[in-house]
Amino acid sequence: MVNTGSTETRCLQCTLVGDAAIGKTSLIRTYTDRTNNTPPPDTVFDNYAGTSTYSNQEFTISIFDCSSKPDHASIRLFAYKDSDVFALCYSVMDRDSFEHIKSKWLPEVTNIMGKRVNFVLVATQIDLRESIDLDQDIPVSKTEGHNMAEEIGACSFIECSSSNQDNVQCVFEDVVQCVLKQKKKKHSIVQRIFGTK
Numbered sequence: 284m285v286n287t288g289s290t291e292t293r294c295l296q297c298t299l300v301g302d303a304a305i306g307k308t309s310l311i312r313t314y315t316d317r318t319n320n321t322p323p324p325d326t327v328f329d330n331y332a333g334t335s336t337y338s339n340q341e342f343t344i345s346i347f348d349c350s351s352k353p354d355h356a357s358i359r360l361f362a363y364k365d366s367d368v369f370a371l372c373y374s375v376m377d378r379d380s381f382e383h384i385k386s387k388w389l390p391e392v393t394n395i396m397g398k399r400v401n402f403v404l405v406a407t408q409i410d411l412r413e414s415i416d417l418d419q420d421i422p423v424s425k426t427e428g429h430n431m432a433e434e435i436g437a438c439s440f441i442e443c444s445s446s447n448q449d450n451v452q453c454v455f456e457d458v459v460q461c462v463l464k465q466k467k468k469k470h471s472i473v474q475r476i477f478g479t480k
């Protein structure tokens with residue numbers, strides 16, 4: 284669970300959520316430098332750790348990577364309960380995965396965590412936009428992603444590619460920022476109600 288205190292190690296728990304085969308495991312393995320040029324494993328449940336710096340402070344991010352299959356829902360729910368923040372992911376090359384953010388993944392997360400859950404919206408595989416075939420769906424645009432993020436109340440929206448490492452570090456900086464923002468908001472509510480610092 285989150286510990287963002289000023290003297291102890293700052294650590295937080297993040298879970299990646301989204302359809303299968305959209306690049307969740309690749310994103311985590313690229314961030315934590317565990318790719319070794321091997322294909323990503325077909326995950327049921329895995330736990331990774333990485334570090335990110337935000338405002339000159341280092342944070343350890345423990346990351347849960349869960350299977351998206353309906354059969355593994357109970358494993359996901361177990362991971363959700365321990366999470367401080369979620370990265371809701373879709374691939375820009377898979378319109379269904381984009382639609383499922385609103386129809387499936389956000390409802391599943393809020394069902395466990397409540398409506399005030401911290402989450403960022405992440406678009407993956409943006410390098411593939413350059414190489415679409417004529418018979419493929421039109422990729423999900425950046426504007427569509429921004430609009431979705433606003434509509435669902437995401438802390439932030441970011442597009443990335445694990446293949447060329449584009450914005451991979453930024454995804455996890457956004458994750459840290461999302462938790463800190465929420466912590467600050469809670470602190471100011473307590474101050475307003477109780478007049479304490």
Ligand SMILES: Nc1nc2c(ncn2[C@@H]2O[C@H](COP(=O)(O)OP(=O)(O)O)[C@@H](O)[C@H]2O)c(=O)[nH]1
Pocket residue numbers: 302303304305306307308309310322323324407408409410411443444445446447
């Ligand atoms: N071109 C490209 N391929 C990717 C990217 N991320 C993942 N992939 C590929 O997409 C497939 C599914 O990735 P994976 O990480 O297993 O997806 P997951 O099921 O959501 O965890 C694999 O073949 C990856 O190599 C990316 O950013 N660009």
Ligand SMILES: [Mg+2]
Pocket residue numbers: 307308309323324325326348
């Ligand atoms: Mg995976």
